[in-house]
Amino acid sequence: xxxxxxxxxxxxxxxxxxxxxxxxxxxxxxxxxxxxxxxxxxxxxxxxxxxxxxxxxxxxxxxxxxxxxxxxxxxxxxxxxxxxxxxxxxxxxxxxxxxxxxxxxxxxxxxxxxxxxxxxxxxxxxxxxxxxxxxxxxxxxxxxxxxxxxxxxxxxxxxxxxxxxxxxxxxxxxxxxxxxxxxxxxxxxxxxxxxxxxxxxxxxxxxxxxxxxxxxxxxxxxxxxxxxxxxxxxxxxxxxxxxxxxxxxxxxxxxxxxxxxxxxxxxxxxxxxxxxxxxxxxxxxxxxxxxxxxxxxxxxxxxxxxxxxxxxxxxxxxxxxxxxxxxxxxxxxxxxxxxxxxxx
Numbered sequence: 001x002x003x004x005x006x007x008x009x010x011x012x013x014x015x016x017x018x019x020x021x022x023x024x025x026x027x028x029x030x031x032x033x034x035x036x037x038x039x040x041x042x043x044x045x046x047x048x049x050x051x052x053x054x055x056x057x058x059x060x061x062x063x064x065x066x067x068x069x070x071x072x073x074x075x076x077x078x079x080x081x082x083x084x085x086x087x088x089x090x091x092x093x094x095x096x097x098x099x100x101x102x103x104x105x106x107x108x109x110x111x112x113x114x115x116x117x118x119x120x121x122x123x124x125x126x127x128x129x130x131x132x133x134x135x136x137x138x139x140x141x142x143x144x145x146x147x148x149x150x151x152x153x154x155x156x157x158x159x160x161x162x163x164x165x166x167x168x169x170x171x172x173x174x175x176x177x178x179x180x181x182x183x184x185x186x187x188x189x190x191x192x193x194x195x196x197x198x199x200x201x202x203x204x205x206x207x208x209x210x211x212x213x214x215x216x217x218x219x220x221x222x223x224x225x226x227x228x229x230x231x232x233x234x235x236x237x238x239x240x241x242x243x244x245x246x247x248x249x250x251x252x253x254x255x256x257x258x259x260x261x262x263x264x265x266x267x268x269x270x271x272x273x274x275x276x277x278x279x280x281x282x283x284x285x286x287x288x289x290x291x292x293x294x295x296x297x298x299x300x301x302x303x304x305x306x307x308x309x310x311x312x313x314x315x316x317x318x319x320x321x322x323x324x325x326x327x328x329x330x331x332x333x334x335x336x337x338x339x340x341x342x343x344x
Contacts, residue, residue, distance in 0.1 A: 002298065005058060005065040006035045007084075011272025012282035012330075013040075013068025019334020020066065020287035023310075026341055027295060027303045033066075034058055041072030044080045051084050056091060064294050065265045068287065071272035086134065089127055092263050094256035095158060096165050097125035097235060098293070099269065101222075101242035101252070104315040108247030108324060111222075119222035119245050124166040125235025127256055129158045132232045154186040154231065156193060163197040165259060166229035173205040177214040177230040177238065190231070211238070218242060243269055250283030250323045251311075253290040255297065264297045266290040280329035283321040285311055288337055310340035 006021065008014035014037070021033065036055055044050040050070075059065055070084050088094065102120045103109055109117040136150035166174050176194050180187025198206060209217065211234045217224060218238065222245050228238065243252035252269035268286030276282055292307035319336035320326035328336065 002029070002031045002064075003062045004031050004033050004294070005062040006033050006037075007039045007065065007067045007070075008035070008037055009039070009068040009070045009084075009272065010041045010072050011069055011274045011277040012270075013070065013272055015068075015277070015280070015282050015330050016268060016284040016287040017066065017068040019284040019331065019338070020291045022334060022338055023288050023307060023341065024066075024291050024294070026338060027291075027300070027307070029295060029298060029300055029303060031298070034062065039084065040070070041075060041080060044083070045072075045074065049083070050080060051087055056087075059088070060092070063262060063264070064297055066287075066290065066294060067265060067267040069268065069270065069272040071274070073274050082134075086132070088265055089256055092256075092265065093128065093258050093261070094263065094265055095126065095128045095162060096255075096257040096259065097123075097127040097232075097239075098169075098255040098257055099123040099125065099235075099239040099242070099252070100293075101239070101246040103246045104251060104312050105247075108251075108315070109245060111245065116221045116223050117245075119225075119242060121222065121225040121242060122169065122227050123235050123239040123242060124162060124169070124227055124229040125239065126158060126162040126231050128232075129153045129155060130232030132236075152183065152186055152231075152233075154189050156189060159190055159193040160196065163193055163229055164200070165257075166227050167197060167201040167204055168259075170204055170227040173207065173226045174201075175207045175209060175214070175225055175228050177209050177211050177228055177234055179211050179234075181210060186231075214238065215241060218245070239269070247315075248283075248323055249286065250321065251285045251289065251315075253286050253293055255290070255293045257297070262297075264294065266294045266297070280331065281322060282330045283323050284330050284334045285315075285320075285324075285337070288334065306341060307337075310337045313340040313343075 008017040133153040138148040249270040256265040292304040296304040314336040
């Protein structure tokens with residue numbers, strides 16, 4: 001039996017994970033869950049560690065991990081969040097961050113031009129290198145002469161494999177986004193790997209944009225894109241933009257993948273949202289749609305499609321939380337998707 005690790009996390013994480021697990025159970029995928037509900041900020045504050053080696057030993061054999069959200073206002077820096085997210089991505093070598101953006105209903109789009117609202121694209125983001133690699137340092141900290149440096153790491157191995165993955169999931173086209181005109185060394189590496197990838201995939205339509213031009217194009221006509229592939233930091237920014245054009249972070253799902261090992265980490269894009277934690281206002285659709293990605297990862301495209309149809313039906317009927325213009329709470333919105341899923 002396939003085991004799924006579950007980390008509910010902090011803030012609204014446990015609140016959105018609960019309905020997502022209800023949906024996972026209703027799919028009848030024959031999986032068991034191993035819930036690590038102690039991996040959270042309380043544990044970090046008490047012990048100085050959130051994710052132990054024993055926890056990693058439980059997670060490593062799992063085909064997938066479902067994460068709610070991590071983050072806590074009691075912590076003044078990002079060390080805690082990095083100790084979970086970065087550790088999982090690096091330890092499991094989850095080099096692909098896969099963030100789909102699909103508009104579930106016209107009323108959710110902020111775009112005035114109806115012809116350009118139907119965003120349905122994917123950001124494929126390199127997930128283990130770039131500016132988030134943690135390489136760098138500072139000196140003369142706290143003085144007028146302070147110097148801080150973060151290294152934008154790119155390797156041929158890392159760039160080539162994420163480009164090949166982007167081509168593998170594209171339906172119609174792949175667009176490379178970089179800043180090779182200004183970031184010379186890394187840009188040259190990405191460009192060389194890109195042209196080598198083009199030779200390996202000669203029949204796919206392709207394009208290239210610098211990141212500033214890409215942001216402008218996405219904001220004005222997101223329907224122009226199928227798959228966008230880019231580095232860690234640009235992908236982080238552009239995927240929030242595409243999420244906003246598809247209805248907001250509340251409906252944004254993501255997957256962190258290693259196609260070679262078959263392991264994956266699935267999570268809604270939103271954070272722990274401490275300002276609404278405990279109010280019952282959190283939108284569970286991002287977590288539920290992350291379950292759809294998880295089902296797809298397990299080879300059950302039929303189950304993934306069923307979840308997406310159920311979410312689309314709930315949105316169309318207005319059975320949604322306040323961020324999408326509805327009146328439902330987290331549990332009620334999750335129940336609405338479950339009812340649509342179980343509808344004969």
